[in-house]
Amino acid sequence: MAESQKDTAIKQWLSGEISLDQLKQQIPEEEALKYAQIIEEVDQWTPEIEALSPPDIQAKASKEAKVISIHRSTWLSVAASLLIISLATFWFLFSSSETTYYAENEVIAAQFPDQVSSVQLNACSSISWDEDDWESDFRYSRFSGTGFFEVEKGGEFKVTLNEGTVTVLGTSFEIDTYDDGFSVSCYTGEVSVAGNDGNVRRLKAGRRVSFHGNKLRELQNFKADDKPSWLSNGTSSFDDAPLAQVISRLEREFEVKFNTTAIHMDRRFTGSFKHDDLDKALKIVFTALNITYEKQDNLIVLKDS
Amino acid sequence: MITEEHDICNESVFQEVHATHGDALRNFLYYKFGDLDKAKDVAQDALIKLWNNCKSVPFDKAKSYLFTIANRLFLDNVAHQKVVLKFEKHTKSTNQNEGIQPDHVYREAEFKAQLEAAISALPEKQRVVFLMSRIDKQSNQQIAEVLDISIKTVEKHITSSLKSLRERLDELKDFKI
Numbered sequence: 130m131a132e133s134q135k136d137t138a139i140k141q142w143l144s145g146e147i148s149l150d151q152l153k154q155q156i157p158e159e160e161a162l163k164y165a166q167i168i169e170e171v172d173q174w175t176p177e178i179e180a181l182s183p184p185d186i187q188a189k190a191s192k193e194a195k196v197i198s199i200h201r202s203t204w205l206s207v208a209a210s211l212l213i214i215s216l217a218t219f220w221f222l223f224s225s226s227e228t229t230y231y232a233e234n235e236v237i238a239a240q241f242p243d244q245v246s247s248v249q250l251n252a253c254s255s256i257s258w259d260e261d262d263w264e265s266d267f268r269y270s271r272f273s274g275t276g277f278f279e280v281e282k283g284g285e286f287k288v289t290l291n292e293g294t295v296t297v298l299g300t301s302f303e304i305d306t307y308d309d310g311f312s313v314s315c316y317t318g319e320v321s322v323a324g325n326d327g328n329v330r331r332l333k334a335g336r337r338v339s340f341h342g343n344k345l346r347e348l349q350n351f352k353a354d355d356k357p358s359w360l361s362n363g364t365s366s367f368d369d370a371p372l373a374q375v376i377s378r379l380e381r382e383f384e385v386k387f388n389t390t391a392i393h394m395d396r397r398f399t400g401s402f403k404h405d406d407l408d409k410a411l412k413i414v415f416t417a418l419n420i421t422y423e424k425q426d427n428l429i430v431l432k433d434s
Numbered sequence: 435m436i437t438e439e440h441d442i443c444n445e446s447v448f449q450e451v452h453a454t455h456g457d458a459l460r461n462f463l464y465y466k467f468g469d470l471d472k473a474k475d476v477a478q479d480a481l482i483k484l485w486n487n488c489k490s491v492p493f494d495k496a497k498s499y500l501f502t503i504a505n506r507l508f509l510d511n512v513a514h515q516k517v518v519l520k521f522e523k524h525t526k527s528t529n530q531n532e533g534i535q536p537d538h539v540y541r542e543a544e545f546k547a548q549l550e551a552a553i554s555a556l557p558e559k560q561r562v563v564f565l566m567s568r569i570d571k572q573s574n575q576q577i578a579e580v581l582d583i584s585i586k587t588v589e590k591h592i593t594s595s596l597k598s599l600r601e602r603l604d605e606l607k608d609f610k611i
Contacts (some may be wrong), residue, residue, distance in 0.1 A: 136590075166545075173524050175521060176519075178524065181474060183452050183456075186485045192439045270490070292494060405605070
């Protein structure tokens with residue numbers, strides 16, 4: 130009997146798809162009994178009957194505190210000038226060895242611990258990493274929002290998102306996340322993107338992949354200028370993007386919130402809007418889609434027309 | 435937005451993560467490196483790191499974060515030593531007092547010790563996958579995710595392990611006079 134047929138039978142028996150008696154029909158009986166004896170024995174084993182005891186941790190400081198602990202002595206003098214100049218634009222948090230950057234309403238640049246890689250964060254986007262864990266072959270961070278990454282060639286560079294992971298080997302690329310999905314556009318070099326659904330795609334320059342609802346949605350070509358348009362000329366552009374992604378960008382760019390309960394979200398938008406005029410942007414996006422919009426208190430209510 | 439029950443910075447959520455993954459983590463390190471005390475220490479260190487980084491790690495990535503960090507911590511300061519694994523038994527065999535089991539081909543005496551030795555001698559990847567499957571009862575999908583390999587590879591490792599173990603035990607059996 131072919132080796133792979135035997136392997137398949139063993140696999141099916143292990144997973145419970147076929148019984149031991151059925152296995153005995155496909156491989157020599159004595160061999161089947163040996164496997165059964167081995168499995169019966171190992172299944173009862175454990176390295177240690179005692180469970181692993183909980184580690185000794187320190188209680189977290191209250192969430193309200195902006196600074197949880199002081200990491201370097203230079204923090205105080207840096208903080209003083211930062212407070213005066215930049216409270217309006219970004220805050221910067223040190224907590225034991227964890228570093229977080231969050232852009233409020235302006236683009237800010239953050240440099241990674243390798244001193245050469247960087248990310249530029251669009252409004253309402255954040256990046257964080259652990260200084261102590263960072264190594265030249267283990268560059269690990271967590272990201273949400275819209276950002277343009279420039280990564281120096283080196284060891285592994287991984288960015289974790291809510292809905293997937295981006296693995297990089299020296300390249301520049303844009304990540305755009307929103308509630309239900311994300312897209313990654315490669316500008317130079319090469320990038321590997323893994324969605325939580327298990328799909329993995331390698332992107333070369335000029336290629337973009339999007340995930341929506343935890344599923345791979347599509348691969349596209351796009352014109353890879355030097356940088357994304359939100360970085361080079363204060364414009365957001367979309368090519369056949371899910372409406373949810375466009376709305377998320379509007380929310381972050383203009384700091385508004387939308388009520389979308391009365392519209393079909395299953396639409397796409399192609400076009401662009403500048404960041405300096407909310408009314409123009411609303412007109413561009415929603416008129417084309419036959420959606421009416423109305424400002425009610427702090428909300429913009431959308432309706433299918 | 436992170437819901438409260440998925441916020442690792444919430445102490446009770448963190449304890450839940452520890453309770454769910456702590457043993458499997460310790461076991462994984464033991465299967466791979468063969469040093470139980472060190473496995474326990476490193477498992478705890480990895481959990482502490484997770485706590486310190488609770489803001490950076492999404493709840494559903496906690497497990498793979500723990501396994502990745504623990505693996506690195508272990509590798510950071512160990513030279514390759516020969517792996518010798520020993521195990522305790524959860525349940526006493528109900529047939530203990532009935533003498534020889536009719537279905538058993540290998541003799542009871544020394545069977546456990548020989549099987550432990552055979553498992554220790556398996557190639558590392560096969561050994562780790564096999565034990566995570568049978569002892570920690572992880573699904574093929576879960577193992578594939580944690581070790582970052584395909585499900586097909588997981589299946590292959592398990593089947594290869596079983597066949598190697600049988601061959602090894604047969605050798606030992608045949609050498610007995």
